[in-house]
Amino acid sequence: MRFTWMCKEPRSTVSGRSKLKISIIGAGPGGLAAAGYLACLGYSVEVYEKQPLPGGMMTFAIPKVRIKDETVLIGVEELRDKFNVVFKTNTKVFGNHEPPKDEGDHFIKNTVNLKDIVEQSDAVLITTGTWQSRRLKIPGENGPGVMSAVEYLYEIRAWEKGLLDHHPHVGDRVIVIGGGLSAVDAALEALEQGAKEVILAYRRTKKQAPAGIYEINSLIRKGVKWMELVSPVEIVRKNEKVKGIKLQKMKLGEPDESGRPRPIPIPGSEFVLEVDTVIEAIGEIATPPLVNNFLGIKLDRKNRIIVDEHYRTTNPKVWAAGDVVTGPSFIGNAVKTGLYAAKSIHIHLSNKLL
Amino acid sequence: MSQQPGKIVYLRFIDLDKCIGCYTCQAVCDFLHDGRPFIKVYETEIGLRTPLSCLHCSKAPCIEVCPTGAMTRDDTGAVYVDSMKCIGCMACLYACPFGIPELDPQLRVATKCDLCKPLREQGLEPACYAMCPAEAIVYGSPQDIGEKIKKRKAEMIIRARTSGPMLE
Numbered sequence: 001m002r003f004t005w006m007c008k009e010p011r012s013t014v015s016g017r018s019k020l021k022i023s024i025i026g027a028g029p030g031g032l033a034a035a036g037y038l039a040c041l042g043y044s045v046e047v048y049e050k051q052p053l054p055g056g057m058m059t060f061a062i063p064k065v066r067i068k069d070e071t072v073l074i075g076v077e078e079l080r081d082k083f084n085v086v087f088k089t090n091t092k093v094f095g096n097h098e099p100p101k102d103e104g105d106h107f108i109k110n111t112v113n114l115k116d117i118v119e120q121s122d123a124v125l126i127t128t129g130t131w132q133s134r135r136l137k138i139p140g141e142n143g144p145g146v147m148s149a150v151e152y153l154y155e156i157r158a159w160e161k162g163l164l165d166h167h168p169h170v171g172d173r174v175i176v177i178g179g180g181l182s183a184v185d186a187a188l189e190a191l192e193q194g195a196k197e198v199i200l201a202y203r204r205t206k207k208q209a210p211a212g213i214y215e216i217n218s219l220i221r222k223g224v225k226w227m228e229l230v231s232p233v234e235i236v237r238k239n240e241k242v243k244g245i246k247l248q249k250m251k252l253g254e255p256d257e258s259g260r261p262r263p264i265p266i267p268g269s270e271f272v273l274e275v276d277t278v279i280e281a282i283g284e285i286a287t288p289p290l291v292n293n294f295l296g297i298k299l300d301r302k303n304r305i306i307v308d309e310h311y312r313t314t315n316p317k318v319w320a321a322g323d324v325v326t327g328p329s330f331i332g333n334a335v336k337t338g339l340y341a342a343k344s345i346h347i348h349l350s351n352k353l354l
Numbered sequence: 355m356s357q358q359p360g361k362i363v364y365l366r367f368i369d370l371d372k373c374i375g376c377y378t379c380q381a382v383c384d385f386l387h388d389g390r391p392f393i394k395v396y397e398t399e400i401g402l403r404t405p406l407s408c409l410h411c412s413k414a415p416c417i418e419v420c421p422t423g424a425m426t427r428d429d430t431g432a433v434y435v436d437s438m439k440c441i442g443c444m445a446c447l448y449a450c451p452f453g454i455p456e457l458d459p460q461l462r463v464a465t466k467c468d469l470c471k472p473l474r475e476q477g478l479e480p481a482c483y484a485m486c487p488a489e490a491i492v493y494g495s496p497q498d499i500g501e502k503i504k505k506r507k508a509e510m511i512i513r514a515r516t517s518g519p520m521l522e
Contacts, residue, residue: 005382005484008477029378029487058487066374067487212401331487332377332395339385 001075003036010083011042018044020349023121025093025114025289028056029331030322030338031127032076037342039083043349047085048117050092052107052163056129058331060104061153063185064160093117093128095290102131102287103150106158114289118317122352123345126305126313126320127338130284130328136177140235145171145242149182149281156189171276172196175245177232178281179209184216186279187224198224199275203231203250203263231263233270235278244272284328288320302327311341319345362412362431366469366480367499368405369506372490375403379482379491383407383467386481392456392467393482407482408433408454408467416446416455425455425464434468437461469493 011017022038024031027049039045051060055072079085090109092099099111118124133148135141147168155168174190176183179202190198202209205228206216220226227247234246249269252261286304290297297313297320298306304327305320307313313320321341322334375395383391393407410433416425417433424439425446435446435455440463446455447464458465470480478484483493492499 001487002479002484005478005481006386006473033381033485062374068489071487071489209401212397214400214402330375330377332379332381335378335485336381336384339381343385 001032001072003032003075003079004040004083006037007040010039015042016353017042017349020044020122020353021046021120022123022125022345022349023048023117024125024127025117026056026126026128026322026324027051027054027076027087027089028127028129028322028334029058030129030334030341031056031125032072032079033335033338034125034127034321034342034345035079035085036075036083037339038346039079039085041346043346045079045083045085046088046121048088048091048093048112050090050108051104052089053161054087054089056334060157061150061182061185063153063189064157066185069161088112093289095294097291097294099289100132100287103133103148104131104154104158107163115295118295118315121317122349124318125338125341125345126289126318126324127322127334128287128289129323129334131287132285133280134283134285136232136280136282138232138234140237140242143237143240143242145237145276146235146278146280149176149178149186149279150284152186152279153182153189167193170195170279171242173199173275174277174279175199175201175273175275176279176281177201178283179204179211179216180281180283181211181215182284183279183281184211184219186281187219188222190277190279191222191224195277199227199273200224201227201230201232201247203229204252204260205229208260229263231265232278236272242276242278244274245278246270246272284323286324286327288324307341310344311337312344360427360429360431362496364430364432364469364494365496365499366407366410366483367492367503368407369490369492369503370404371506371510372488373403373405374488374490375405376487377403378485378487379405379407382481382485386470390456390465392465405482406452406454409452410467410469415449415451419445419449421445428468428471430469430474432469432471432474433466434471435464435466437463437465440464 021044024047027047054076092108092111095114158164159167174195176187229250230247236244249266250263253264256262292299296315311319319341321337377395379393380391383393395405397403422439424436442462455464455466483491
């Protein structure tokens with residue numbers, strides 16, 4: 001990925017832009033796209049990243065059959081070596097308070113206060129994504145044998161890079177809960193890891209699954225067992241170990257606020273399915289590097305950063321883009337909003353230079 | 355009817371086996387053209403997403419039908435609209451099997467992907483190709499593209515014929 005696709009080399013420093021420092025929090029697709037645009041214009045760019053390598057979900061969650069590390073890292077090296085973008089890896093950023101535990105926190109060596117970064121920069125762009133998984137909140141969930149899809153996929157990709165000395169363990173009978181792309185990827189990886197049975201369970205039908213009929217049918221062709229109109233109510237354990245999952249049958253009702261038919265539980269329809277591993281893929285939540293109202297930055301009730309049409313937060317020096325603003329989406333969404341946010345920062349700083 | 359001018363020096367090919375439907379191509383194109391992308395990802399009924407953009411056909415019907423010679427080919431082979439000559443009749447849209455040309459409502463001329471002509475004139479690459487995270491968009495000489503795609507297909511055929519454990 002050539003993040004500096006709009007220029008051959010950084011614009012000459014005569015305009016004084018190199019004296020202006022822009023800090024980007026999060027080196028995923030949004031942060032990197034913005035870094036490329038701003039580096040092309042000649043600004044001095046610093047990128048903070050909690051992982052040992054930039055790329056975000058592209059290098060640490062999405063399976064490598066879809067995106068190769070090299071494709072992303074070639075572009076990162078160009079940003080670093082040719083455009084003098086400074087990458088501060090293994091660094092988590094958070095405001096004043098104790099940061100919550102997110103996925104992929106394994107390699108954090110330093111924690112930097114967002115307040116210090118904002119004070120020391122001319123502009124800050126937050127692109128920290130959605131690194132917390134939604135949990136089922138059912139009995140038996142806590143303990144070994146239950147993990148989120150992002151946690152599972154993350155550890156596989158970290159292991160592939162030699163960053164972890166073991167890959168995440170899955171048993172013989174794996175159930176993946178969810179109908180989105182993370183669920184599909186987790187089911188594929190479990191199959192690849194040699195699980196004897198991989199079940200994908202979703203509370204609506206194939207037709208409503210966000211991953212789409214095609215993706216689910218191709219999983220079925222590869223040997224994944226598809227179960228629809230079921231919802232987990234309890235994880236059954238014996239001596240700590242996962243022995244099974246209690247599922248409840250569902251039926252489709254009237255459309256809910258998402259426009260899809262609402263799944264309605266059928267009373268008395270519970271049954272236990274024998275499994276030893278449960279992978280929860282029921283969605284991710286925005287992980288901004290701050291609590292609501294820190295530095296005047298406002299979050300909505302889904303923990304997403306509130307921005308205006310120019311990607312400005314409620315702090316005049318801070319912008320935000322990508323999944324941390326929109327919630328989980330496609331890479332293209334992060335790239336697009338990252339670029340427009342970068343342009344907004346450029347316009348703001350250009351006015352300041354005049 | 356105009357003759358098919360120019361040589362095909364560079365081609366863009368979208369390898370749909372590699373495409374993950376992530377909208378990155380559309381994102382950079384949107385940014386470059388102020389909210390009007392010329393490569394767009396469509397979500398089909400079966401949920402599979404696929405990008406659609408001008409194929410820069412070697413025997414482009416849009417060039418054939420253009421009554422004013424506005425639809426033409428640049429010196430690398432990219433099909434583009436010379437907006438000074440275009441009368442906005444959209445004969446090109448009738449001719450295009452893929453429904454690509456659009457009417458620019460302000461300029462009242464046909465408009466479409468020109469494989470990032472302004473970027474290429476600065477020695478840069480088409481933006482969608484430069485940014486695709488799945489390497490699904492391939493750009494190069496017809497020979498190079500042919501080789502690259504055949505190599506990928508060879509890998510796919512072999513993978514399909516061998517079981518997982520035999521690869522390691």
